[in-house]
Amino acid sequence: MAYKNFELTPKKTEKIETKYRKIVTEIPVEESLPLLKDLRKYEPISMSGQPLIVWDNASGFTITDPYGNKWIDFSSGVLVANAGHLPPEMKSGLISQIESGMIHSYCFPNEPRAKLVKKLVEIAPRGMDKVFLLTTGAEATENAIKLAKTWGRHIGGDDKDIIVTFEGSFHGRTMGAQLAGGSKPLKEWIGKLDPTFVQVPFPDGYFFTDTDFSVFTDTLDKLGVDDRRVAGVMMEAYQGGIAGFYPDDYVKSLREWCDKNGALLIDDEVQAGFGRSGKLFSIDHYGVIPDIICIGKGMGGGLPISAVMGNSKFMDLYGPGEMTSTHSGNPLTCTASLVSIEILEKKNLVENSRKLGEILDSELKKIQKKHPHRIGAINGRGLLKAVMFTEGVTENGKKKPDHSLAFSVVEKCIQKGVMLYAPLGPGGGTVKMNPPLMIEEEALFEGLFVFAEAVEESLSEIDIVK
Numbered sequence: 001m002a003y004k005n006f007e008l009t010p011k012k013t014e015k016i017e018t019k020y021r022k023i024v025t026e027i028p029v030e031e032s033l034p035l036l037k038d039l040r041k042y043e044p045i046s047m048s049g050q051p052l053i054v055w056d057n058a059s060g061f062t063i064t065d066p067y068g069n070k071w072i073d074f075s076s077g078v079l080v081a082n083a084g085h086l087p088p089e090m091k092s093g094l095i096s097q098i099e100s101g102m103i104h105s106y107c108f109p110n111e112p113r114a115k116l117v118k119k120l121v122e123i124a125p126r127g128m129d130k131v132f133l134l135t136t137g138a139e140a141t142e143n144a145i146k147l148a149k150t151w152g153r154h155i156g157g158d159d160k161d162i163i164v165t166f167e168g169s170f171h172g173r174t175m176g177a178q179l180a181g182g183s184k185p186l187k188e189w190i191g192k193l194d195p196t197f198v199q200v201p202f203p204d205g206y207f208f209t210d211t212d213f214s215v216f217t218d219t220l221d222k223l224g225v226d227d228r229r230v231a232g233v234m235m236e237a238y239q240g241g242i243a244g245f246y247p248d249d250y251v252k253s254l255r256e257w258c259d260k261n262g263a264l265l266i267d268d269e270v271q272a273g274f275g276r277s278g279k280l281f282s283i284d285h286y287g288v289i290p291d292i293i294c295i296g297k298g299m300g301g302g303l304p305i306s307a308v309m310g311n312s313k314f315m316d317l318y319g320p321g322e323m324t325s326t327h328s329g330n331p332l333t334c335t336a337s338l339v340s341i342e343i344l345e346k347k348n349l350v351e352n353s354r355k356l357g358e359i360l361d362s363e364l365k366k367i368q369k370k371h372p373h374r375i376g377a378i379n380g381r382g383l384l385k386a387v388m389f390t391e392g393v394t395e396n397g398k399k400k401p402d403h404s405l406a407f408s409v410v411e412k413c414i415q416k417g418v419m420l421y422a423p424l425g426p427g428g429g430t431v432k433m434n435p436p437l438m439i440e441e442e443a444l445f446e447g448l449f450v451f452a453e454a455v456e457e458s459l460s461e462i463d464i465v466k
């Protein structure tokens, strides 16, 4: 399904000025059109799709453009700025790293890299004693798939090569990551489906109502998969597109199933880690220890760094020089990550995420209560929420996502000074909210008030059209 795109035509806005927000121009801003048109002209169309705001400065939990407008950030720049946008400690840490005269060192040793891998092992769940640093989330999930397949061959021979993932999941956009991820149409675009990538329904309890673990095993049976051939099961700690968590028992059963069948349990925390859902790692909600964890996004506070963490049993399968990357352990990105983790710890931001997440949840549920037929669910934990807009229940009893309504709500929030990214999830009906974990309560309430206004206005416009 093709989603709506933001138009390059300036639309009128109401002038706004509060402590946290300022809107003084039409949106998109007339002056920004040449830049926006260049991007449409010189980049693939796939790179468009986000609200047409030129980001000029991002600090703490606010974002400004070069034309005098200011937004409360409910996006964290797609979940990277967990510790806030460019905190002063990060700025000074990066500057002093640059001033030291060393901004890259390939796989030659450097101090920030040594400090970071040690720190990550200290904070990682039990059993993770090695860290392989990379640059993007997709590289981390690709690497985890490779390790699981290598491990599978190591213990079970050539045929232990199947990777199981969940329908609707997202693991990145490189080849292997996209084969593992859950969007069938996108996978089919690449060519014939690879039979060693197999998917089972995600137990969201919303689109797919049977959340019992037997669905996992029954689906593998139906697909003719021999359990002993499974090398790894990769799960997002929560499903990103809808901020959907698994039932706790489901993940416990999955852990047992993996143990029984000699499959690695891979936890993709690229989006979910570093306090986003009110725990340092979202897998901690289930009381389960995975074999491999992929991290990224919030790990670098906005700079590109990711990693795969696991036990040396799996992590040492490749010999010296056989599993490396040009930018692995870059001293600048490692410094950004070290500072980000330090801020999360010092400022107690994981707890702040949990506490403010409860407020966000109860306020969004008040909005849902007013419109139960148009908001099907509020998902998420901590400062991670997904509002699931729906056209209502269809004949087959399923809730049909309402992309137009979700799109209108995002567009209005942008026009009113609250930064959100474009709707996503199945049918594009989900609006996600994930502010930096250091957002102040007052700003959170102000953003919520704007969101509620945007919902009311969007619904009344839709009613008028009908």
Ligand SMILES: Cc1ncc(COP(=O)(O)O)c(C=O)c1O
Binding pocket: 136, 137, 138, 139, 141, 170, 171, 172, 173, 236, 240, 268, 269, 270, 271, 272, 296, 297
């Ligand atoms: C769960 C998950 N895995 C992997 C990725 C891919 O990360 P990247 O875009 O850095 O390649 C993402 C990105 O959104 C993600 O949410």
